[in-house]
Amino acid sequence: MPRCPAALTLGTVKPPAFDYRAPRTVDETVRLLSGANGATTLLAGGQSLLPLLNRRRVRPVTLVDLGGVEGLDTVTLEERAVRIGALVRLRALETHAALRDTLPVLHETVRLVAYPQIRTRATFGGSLCHADPAAELPALALALGARLRLRSAAGQRTVDAEEFYRPGGGTALLPGELLTEAELPLHEGHRFRFAEVPRLGQGGFPLVGACAGVSLDPEGTVISARLSAAGAADRPLRLHAAERALTGRALSGLGSVLDAAAHEADPPSDTYGSADYRRALLRTTLRRALEGMRP
Numbered sequence: 233m234p235r236c237p238a239a240l241t242l243g244t245v246k247p248p249a250f251d252y253r254a255p256r257t258v259d260e261t262v263r264l265l266s267g268a269n270g271a272t273t274l275l276a277g278g279q280s281l282l283p284l285l286n287r288r289r290v291r292p293v294t295l296v297d298l299g300g301v302e303g304l305d306t307v308t309l310e311e312r313a314v315r316i317g318a319l320v321r322l323r324a325l326e327t328h329a330a331l332r333d334t335l336p337v338l339h340e341t342v343r344l345v346a347y348p349q350i351r352t353r354a355t356f357g358g359s360l361c362h363a364d365p366a367a368e369l370p371a372l373a374l375a376l377g378a379r380l381r382l383r384s385a386a387g388q389r390t391v392d393a394e395e396f397y398r399p400g401g402g403t404a405l406l407p408g409e410l411l412t413e414a415e416l417p418l419h420e421g422h423r424f425r426f427a428e429v430p431r432l433g434q435g436g437f438p439l440v441g442a443c444a445g446v447s448l449d450p451e452g453t454v455i456s457a458r459l460s461a462a463g464a465a466d467r468p469l470r471l472h473a474a475e476r477a478l479t480g481r482a483l484s485g486l487g488s489v490l491d492a493a494a495h496e497a498d499p500p501s502d503t504y505g506s507a508d509y510r511r512a513l514l515r516t517t518l519r520r521a522l523e524g525m526r527p
C-alpha cells in the first residue's frame with residue numbers, strides 16, 4: 233500500500249492522549265504543576281505548542297490550559313515601567329493605544345511577529361517562554377532589560393531576561409514554574425528601534441533581527457546603548473561588545489560597532505542561510521535600527 237507523502241514528512245498529525253486541566257487561578261495552576269514531576273506542559277496561545285503536540289515532539293501526561301486563569305491578561309502602565317501579563321495576546325499589545333505612545337518599540341516589534349491571525353492567539357508570555365532564538369520579542373525583552381516574574385508552589389522569583397535565556401538554548405524556567413508577568417523598564421531619554429530581514433517575506437520569523445536603544449547628548453553623542461539580536465546565536469543575544477563600541481561616539485561611521493556585533497554573534501547555518509550570511513544581515517539590520525535614530 234503506498235504511503236502518504238505528508239505522513240512521511242510529518243510522521244503523525246494527531247497528538248498523543250493527555251489529561252486536560254483548565255485551572256482558574258495562578259495558585260491552582262502552580263499546584264497542578266508541582267504535583268506532576270515535570271510531566272505537565274502549559275498551553276498558552278498554542279501557536280507553537282500545538283504543532284509540536286501534533287507531531288508528537290512533546291508528549292505531556294497533563295496539559296494545563298492557561299486560557300481561563302484570572303489575572304494574567306492585564307497591561308499596566310507605570311511611571312518607570314510597563315507590566316505585561318503572560319497571557320496578554322500579541323494583538324492586544326498591537327492595538328493598545330496608550331502602550332503604543334508609552335513604548336513605541338513594542339508596538340513596532342509586535343507587528344513584525346507572524347500574521348494578524350497568529351497574533352490574535354499567541355501570547356506575550358508564550359513567545360518569551362518558547363524562546364525561539366530567532367523570535368523578535370525575546371530579543372526586545374533583552375534590549376529593554378525585562379524582568380520576568382516566575383511563580384511556583386515554592387513562591388515567586390524575578391529573573392532578568394539576560395539570565396532567563398541560557399547559552400545553548402532554553403530558559404531558566406524550572407520544573408513547576410510559570411511565567412506570570414514581564415516588567416519592561418522605560419529607559420528615560422532612550423529611543424529604541426527594531427529592524428529585521430524576514431525568512432520568508434513579511435510576517436515570517438526573522439532570519440536575523442536587531443534591536444537598538446540609545447540615548448544621545450545634545451551634540452548627538454551616544455551616552456548609553458542597549459543592543460540585542462535575534463537569529464544571531466543559539467539564544468536571543470545581548471550585544472555587549474557592540475554597546476561598548478557605540479558608547480561615546482556619534483550614530484555615523486558605524487563600521488567598528490557593526491564589526492563588534494558580527495564578532496560576538498555565533499549564528500547557525502541552515503537551509504535559510506549560512507552563518508556568514510547571517511553575520512552580514514546582523515550588520516545590515518543593526519545599521520538600519522541605529523540609522524533610524526539619527527537626530
Ligand SMILES: Cc1cc2nc3c(=O)[nH]c(=O)nc-3n(C[C@H](O)[C@H](O)[C@H](O)COP(=O)(O)OP(=O)(O)OC[C@H]3O[C@@H](n4cnc5c(N)ncnc54)[C@H](O)[C@@H]3O)c2cc1C
Pocket residue numbers: 273274275276277278279280281282298318319344345346347350353354355356357358359360361362364366367368369405409410411412435436437438
Ligand atoms: C505560521 C506561524 C508564524 C509565526 N511567525 C512568528 C514570527 O515571525 N516571530 C515569532 O516570534 N514567532 C512567530 N510564530 C510563533 C508564535 O509567535 C508563537 O507561537 C508564540 O510566540 C508562542 O506563544 P503561544 O502563546 O502560542 O505559546 P504556546 O504555543 O501555547 O506555548 C509555547 C511554549 O511556551 C510555554 N509557555 C507558554 N506560556 C507559558 C507561561 N506563562 N509560563 C511558562 N511557560 C509557558 C508552553 O508550555 C510551550 O512550551 C509563528 C507561529 C506560526 C504558527
